[in-house]
Amino acid sequence: MTEMWAMELGAVGGPLRLVARAIPDPGPGELLIKVIACGVCRTDLHIVDGEVTAQLPIIPGHEIVGIVAAIGEGVTGFLPGDRVGVPWLGHSCGRCDYCRSGRENLCDMPGFTGCTRDGGYATHAVADAHFCFRIPDLYSDEEAAPLLCAGLIGWRSLRAAGEGRCLGLYGFGAAAHIIAQIAIWQGREVYAFTKADDREGQDFARSLGCAWAGSSDEPAPVELDAAILFAPVGALVPVALRAIRKGGRVICAGIHMSDIPAFPYADLWGERTIASVANLTRDDGTSFFEVAQEARVRTVTTTFRLADANIALERLRAGALVGAAVLLPGEPGNYQRQE
CATH class of the missing domain: 3.40.50.720 (NAD(P)-binding Rossmann-like Domain)
Known part of the structure; x- marks a missing residue:
């Protein structure tokens, strides 16, 4: 399988379009992730509406839960088959004063998942391994997705x-x-x-x-x-x-x-x-997942097919959701090209 599918935002105001792309190779320090679930966040609406500036065209989605499919050069700590989560802050420079003081959430040259880096409204995504978290076994893929931003x-x-x-x-x-x-x-x-x-x-x-x-x-x-x-x-x-x-x-x-x-x-x-509050730090991720397990936090979700991402966004806009919306991309082979 060399082809992935994604819901792509091509212009401010939407709607998102279902598109086929070649599955990308992970670069140095990156993971290729097969997306199992991706939460739908209000920030995605801000991106669609142009209230948060994104690099268009973009694949939205920054509450990604998936399985490591391939590993880029220099990555340590992850193996193919590991379950990981990808949050909003997708990259930091590692060199500015903020990064050096553990405040990478304020980095001068950040990358944001689903905004400046393609996100998880897709069957596959590439992520910086430094900003991926292991997901506790307590949570199913669907339950875990909202934890990555909300x-x-x-x-x-x-x-x-x-x-x-x-x-x-x-x-x-x-x-x-x-x-x-x-x-x-x-x-x-x-x-x-x-x-x-x-x-x-x-x-x-x-x-x-x-x-x-x-x-x-x-x-x-x-x-x-x-x-x-x-x-x-x-x-x-x-x-x-x-x-x-x-x-x-x-x-x-x-x-x-x-x-x-x-x-x-x-x-x-x-x-x-x-x-x-701006973005998050890696320490936020580590401490949050520890506390979430201790507190036995549960999430309430409504699931949608990847192709129904626009419906999920409109439900969110209308305040017609209890808890969180989650997209389930499924297998790439389930999609067909539109002639």
Whole structure:
């Protein structure tokens, strides 16, 4: 088999097209991966919509779970047949001040899976071995896919939020449903904020053990120690600021967010802070998978065929998913060329 299939974004606005390509050879330091599952992330929507600039044409997808099919020169630590995961941060230079200080998430010359490097909406993908993680046996391929971004970025956001007991999560989708489980396992109280009409999402949050779930239009029922914004809505920043106590933190977890409106300085005063989370580090991956296993985190997913990637993206855009969407590419031989 020398041919792979992929859903390719050729122009901003989409839609993605099913295309055939030659299976690439892994270069030095790279792995060729047969993709078994790939999560569908809101960042993929930002790329389709042009809110995050990608190198087009591009194969989206950065929550990849697959099997190592071939190994490039100089790779150590992986063998053909190993199961691996590939996250959003797909490469760093290794030379800048950020990389040398363990902050490769801020690298001056990064590569991003499914954005500047072809991703996992495909039957095969090539990845930098330094940014591949082993997947715990606890998780099936489908369950593991959302952990590669929703889980990892959520984990970095949770650590940035500090150790406060009362935590607010704004936007209860793929990332929040994972991180809520960890926070509750840590002994925290979690308060979930959704769109006003998202009763299903609120019920889902309560089913996972959240102390409260309601609309982001409602005031928090208690004073929060910290809040994490997974919804890419800038107007929620001042809302969250008003919900946290003095010294509290508002963490913006997304790679893209609509503009933050002006708000009174009084809402920030009292040593409240606003911070963003950018990408991930390899340490985030190592520590997250250890904690996820200890906490027995489970993911809730809806699966789609690779050719139905556009449907999955529109379901995500409409807020019509509980948990996370996952593409299952299947075997390359199952596809046919369109004349």
